[in-house]
Each structure stands twice: as structure tokens, then as C-alpha cells.
Amino acid sequence: MLQAKNLTIGYSDAIAHAEEIIIHSGDFIALVGRNGSGKSTLIHSLSGKIPPLNGLISLDGKDLSSYTASQLACKIAWVNARFLGVPHLTVLDYVLLGRTPYLGWLGNPTTQDRMAAQKALDFVSAGHLKDDQTTSLSDGERQLVSIARALAQETPFLFLDEPTAFLDFFHRKNVLALLKEITQVKKIGIILSTHELDLVVNLNLPLILVSKGGTILHHPSIANRQALENLLS
Amino acid sequence: MKPNQSPFLWMLVLGVSLLCLFIVYLKAGAYSTTWGQMLDAILYPTDSLSTTIVWSFRLPRILMAFLAGGALSVAGMHMQNLFNNSLAGPDILGITSGSSLMVALWAMTGWSLLGTSDVILLGILGALGMGIIMLMFAYKLKSFVHLLLLGLMLGSFISAIISIVQASSASQDLQRFVFWNFGNLQRVNLDQILPVGIVFFVGLTLSMTQVRSLNAMVLGEEHAQSLGISLRAFRLMGILIAAILTGTITAYVGPIAFVGLAVPNATKLWFKTQKHGLLLGANVLLGALFLGLCDLLIVYFEPYLSLPLNAITSLIGVPFICWMILKYRYVAS
Numbered sequence: 001m002l003q004a005k006n007l008t009i010g011y012s013d014a015i016a017h018a019e020e021i022i023i024h025s026g027d028f029i030a031l032v033g034r035n036g037s038g039k040s041t042l043i044h045s046l047s048g049k050i051p052p053l054n055g056l057i058s059l060d061g062k063d064l065s066s067y068t069a070s071q072l073a074c075k076i077a078w079v080n081a082r083f084l085g086v087p088h089l090t091v092l093d094y095v096l097l098g099r100t101p102y103l104g105w106l107g108n109p110t111t112q113d114r115m116a117a118q119k120a121l122d123f124v125s126a127g128h129l130k131d132d133q134t135t136s137l138s139d140g141e142r143q144l145v146s147i148a149r150a151l152a153q154e155t156p157f158l159f160l161d162e163p164t165a166f167l168d169f170f171h172r173k174n175v176l177a178l179l180k181e182i183t184q185v186k187k188i189g190i191i192l193s194t195h196e197l198d199l200v201v202n203l204n205l206p207l208i209l210v211s212k213g214g215t216i217l218h219h220p221s222i223a224n225r226q227a228l229e230n231l232l233s
Numbered sequence: 234m235k236p237n238q239s240p241f242l243w244m245l246v247l248g249v250s251l252l253c254l255f256i257v258y259l260k261a262g263a264y265s266t267t268w269g270q271m272l273d274a275i276l277y278p279t280d281s282l283s284t285t286i287v288w289s290f291r292l293p294r295i296l297m298a299f300l301a302g303g304a305l306s307v308a309g310m311h312m313q314n315l316f317n318n319s320l321a322g323p324d325i326l327g328i329t330s331g332s333s334l335m336v337a338l339w340a341m342t343g344w345s346l347l348g349t350s351d352v353i354l355l356g357i358l359g360a361l362g363m364g365i366i367m368l369m370f371a372y373k374l375k376s377f378v379h380l381l382l383l384g385l386m387l388g389s390f391i392s393a394i395i396s397i398v399q400a401s402s403a404s405q406d407l408q409r410f411v412f413w414n415f416g417n418l419q420r421v422n423l424d425q426i427l428p429v430g431i432v433f434f435v436g437l438t439l440s441m442t443q444v445r446s447l448n449a450m451v452l453g454e455e456h457a458q459s460l461g462i463s464l465r466a467f468r469l470m471g472i473l474i475a476a477i478l479t480g481t482i483t484a485y486v487g488p489i490a491f492v493g494l495a496v497p498n499a500t501k502l503w504f505k506t507q508k509h510g511l512l513l514g515a516n517v518l519l520g521a522l523f524l525g526l527c528d529l530l531i532v533y534f535e536p537y538l539s540l541p542l543n544a545i546t547s548l549i550g551v552p553f554i555c556w557m558i559l560k561y562r563y564v565a566s
Contacts (some may be wrong), residue, residue: 068463069463074461083452086507088501088506088507093507098460101460106445107448107509204486
């Protein structure tokens with residue numbers, strides 16, 4: 001369980017504040033808010049990349065700041081929409097990078113690591129892409145293998161920062177269905193920041209709202225897009 | 234067969250080429266030795282002229298060329314990874330200038346940091362100082378182009394200081410410095426190989442502890458961090474390794490241009506991989522081979538023309554980098 005209490009986030013100035021945030025394994029939560037409201041900052045704070053300005057974040061009962069970088073990487077995986085591929089990096093090698101926290105200094109993957117990577121690729125139905133170059137994938141494929149990379153990390157939590165930003169409607173639906181399956185089958189807790197209010201409404205996702213005034217709140221799913229828009233403005 | 238399909242075969246090819254170069258080099262030069270004389274001189278050193286030539290001139294020189302080429306290429310690989318840009322390199326980001334400044338001040342005015350007269354330490358301190366300055370700039374600046382320009386500016390600034398020191402120093406010191414500044418393997422002696430070899434070995438061992446991080450860093454800092462890489466430790470280690478390798482080589486051989494920039498890129502293009510364990514080994518071999526060949530060229534031209542090492546590496550390195558920029562447009566990334 002990931003829990004934050006009396007949390008103030010920001011880089012040097014406070015951006016937003018939350019009384020309480022609780023994420024369980026298997027949760028599928030949409031993080032919504034307007035541009036610049038602090039969604040990415042919240043994700044970075046909850047995954048331990050930037051320390052909170054105030055308040056406490058705990059993971060499985062332990063203070064988040066007491067985890068080493070490696071330990072944290074075994075708990076929380078992160079995906080964004082900005083991965084454009086790297087020259088000379090194949091899809092399988094990319095997914096294998098998800099195994100980084102489990103590898104020794106020399107970074108040599110074991111058979112077990114290879115199997116985990118292959119399984120992750122198969123789970124997102126991208127097993128056939130494994131020998132392709134990451135630079136030659138389509139946007140949709142790149143997002144799928146990025147999710148596979150995060151799955152190979154075998155973490156109980158997965159945070160996604162606008163993962164559907166560059167995808168067409170078909171791929172957006174696909175990715176969201178895949179994420180839902182991940183929460184159900186693998187019991188991974190997912191937070192997904194997004195601007196796709198329609199999809200959020202259609203999928204009945206519970207929400208974390210970041211309002212314009214900088215208040216972060218849990219909110220049950222909303223069945224009406226207009227109501228959601230009103231909440232955000 | 235492509236290098237990315239059978240990398241170890243190609244590593245072997247590189248290794249054998251290096252050995253061949255070594256043998257050819259020992260025999261090359263104005264004073265001609267037969268194969269038999271050369272072998273005799275190596276296996277049974279006497280006080281004959283051929284022994285002196287091989288042991289005091291040719292052997293230390295080619296060994297230093299190998300060490301310098303390997304070290305600068307590894308330093309370049311670290312910097313390109315650290316700044317996530319193919320155009321990073323010890324010379325272009327001012328690391329080499331830092332060493333030059335320290336060595337120049339010591340050689341021509343006798344002033345030195347911490348009062349040390351150990352030239353390796355001075356070279357390393359200068360490189361490390363500039364490395365940390367560049368790292369701090371990198372935090373402030375989002376664009377690598379800006380960082381590159383700052384590196385070039387700082388390089389010019391340091392050159393200006395050095396030329397002031399040059400203008401007001403005794404002609405004997407000046408001559409020594411000018412030769413050093415050309416990049417110079419001629420004056421290397423066998424006693425210098427051991428300390429440089431030790432630093433090289435330390436740099437390589439430290440590099441091996443970073444392979445996992447180097448691999449993850451190709452995804453960028455944010456991703457590497459989420460994969461469990463501690464950025465602060467990684468950055469410090471990268472700059473430290475680049476500085477001790479560059480600083481040591483610069484102190485002994487002079488500021489060698491473009492090896493640290495061109496070789497790591499050539500290695501990546503040739504082996505087509507992002508596995509840094511392999512790239513590390515390939516950089517050592519290819520860097521050694523490249524600088525060894527450059528120096529062999531100098532040896533062949535010696536009777537007719539004195540070629541500064543720095544000029545040769547630039548003559549080969551600059552067209553390669555230009556071609557790379559035009560073909561791959563890496564600058565923008």
C-alpha cells in the first residue's frame with residue numbers, strides 16, 4: 001500500500017496539497033487535472049524522484065525516503081509518452097532494461113531475466129516485435145513495449161504519465177484495456193495521468209483530482225463528462 | 234558477418250590487429266632493424282644500439298599510444314553517456330583544457346595546485362575541476378548545444394590564460410610546453426608506462442562497476458532513475474573516471490584532440506549495440522588501434538616531415554565527426 005498524508009508537493013515552491021492519498025495493489029486510478037496543475041509532480045513525488053516539500057509518503061508502512069534507488073525500482077515502475085526509441089537498441093534489449101534493479105554491476109541479464117522480459121512482451125501481445133529496433137516502431141507499438149518494460153520490472157505499482165498522449169483513438173482504447181487487464185490479472189496498482197476525459201468516464205475509473213487551486217482529492221468514478229469538467233474548472 | 238551479430242569475433246579481430254600493429258611498430262622507424270635483431274633485443278636485452286632503440290624509444294612509445302587511445306576513448310564513452318549526447322567528449326567539453334591549464338602553470342611558472350609537483354595529479358585535478366564545472370552547467374541548461382558552446386568558450390578562456398603564461402615565460406620552458414601542446418609521444422620513457430598503466434587499469438575497473446548504469450542511462454536520466462540508478466552517484470563516478478583518464482593522459486602526452494569524441498561514436502556505429510560492457514572493451518581496443526596507427530604514420534613520416542600527433546588525430550577525427558553530424562544529425566538530440 002502506498003500512502004501519503006498531509007502532502008505538499010513542488011520543486012521549490014508548493015504546487016499542490018493533499019490531505020490523504022491511498023493506493024492499493026490492484027487499484028486502477030486516473031489522475032486528472034488541467035495542464036500545469038501538478039499531475040507529473042505528484043507522480044514524481046509518489047515515486048520518490050523528488051522529495052515532498054511537506055508531509056509523509058509511506059510504502060508498505062515504511063517511509064519512502066528510507067528506500068534506496070534500487071529498492072524503490074523494485075516497487076514502482078514508471079512510463080511516460082516521451083520515449084522515442086534509442087538507436088541500436090532492440091525491443092528485447094529495451095524490455096530487458098526493465099530488469100535493471102535486479103542485475104549486478106555488469107548488467108548481464110540471466111535466463112530468468114530474459115524469460116521475464118519475454119513474458120512481459122507476450123503479455124502486451126508484442127512478442128513478435130522483440131528483434132525490431134526501438135527507433136522503427138510506430139507510436140502505438142512503442143507505448144506497448146514501454147508498458148512491457150515496466151511489467152518486466154515486476155513492481156507492485158505502476159505510474160503512467162500521459163501514456164496515451166500521442167496515440168489515436170483505437171490505440172488509446174487498446175492501451176487502457178491492457179492496463180485494466182494488468183490491474184486485474186497481475187494485481188498491480190496503477191495511477192494513470194491523462195487528459196482523455198471521455199475514456200476516463202467510459203471506463204468508470206476512480207479518480208484523483210488535482211483542482212486548479214492545487215487541492216488533490218480522491219474522487220469516486222464519475223459517469224458524466226460534463227460533471228467531471230465542472231469539477232476541474 | 235556484421236559486428237552486432239558476432240561481436241566477440243570482431244573483438245578478436247581488433248585484438249589481433251592491435252598485436253600486428255605492435256609488431257610492425259617495433260620494427261618501424263628511421264633506424265632499421267631486422268626482424269631477428271628486434272626479437273633479440275626484446276628477448277635478450279643487451280647494451281647494443283638495437284636494444285636501446287627498442288626498449289627506450291619504440292616500446293614505451295607504442296605502449297603509451299595504446300594506453301592513451303584506450304583511455305581517451307573510454308573517457309569519451311562516459312561523457313557521451315553522461316550528457317546523453319554523441320557530441321560530448323573530454324576535449325570538446327573543456328576537460329582536456331582543465332588539465333592543460335594545470336600542466337601549463339606548473340611547467341612554466343612553477344605554481345601548482347596543492348603545491349604538488351606530481352604531473353599526473355595536476356592533470357587529474359584540472360580535469361576534475363572542469364568536469365564538475367561542466368556538470369553544474371549541465372544542471373542549469375536544458376540544451377546540449379548551449380553546454381557545448383559554454384565548453385568551447387571556457388576552452389578559449391583557458392587558452393587565453395595559457396597564452397599569457399606562455400608570453401611571459403623563459404624560452405626553454407616555453408619550448409618544452411609547445412612540444413607538449415602538440416601532443417607528443419616522442420619523449421615517453423618506460424618509467425612512465427607503469428603509473429599511466431595503473432591509472433588506466435583503475436579507470437577501467439571503475440568503468441566496469443558502471444556498466445549497468447551506463448546501459449540504463451541510454452533511456453535518459455528520468456528513466457534511469459526509475460530503474461533504480463542513483464543519478465548523483467552515477468554522475469560523480471562518470472566525471473571522476475573521465476577526469477582521471479583524461480587528466481593522466483593529457484599530463485604525459487599533451488592535449489590529444491578528437492580521439493575521445495570520434496572513437497566512441499565509431500564503436501557504436503560499428504558494433505550497433507547499447508550494451509556498454511561490450512562497448513567498453515571495443516572502445517579500449519579501437520582507441521588503442523586508432524592512436525597506434527596515427528603514431529605509426531608519424532614514425533613513417535619522421536625522416537621527411539615532423540607531424541604533431543594532435544594534427545593527425547584532428548585531420549582524421551574532424552572529417553569523421555562532420556560526416557556523422559551530416560548523416561545522423563545527432564546534435565539536436
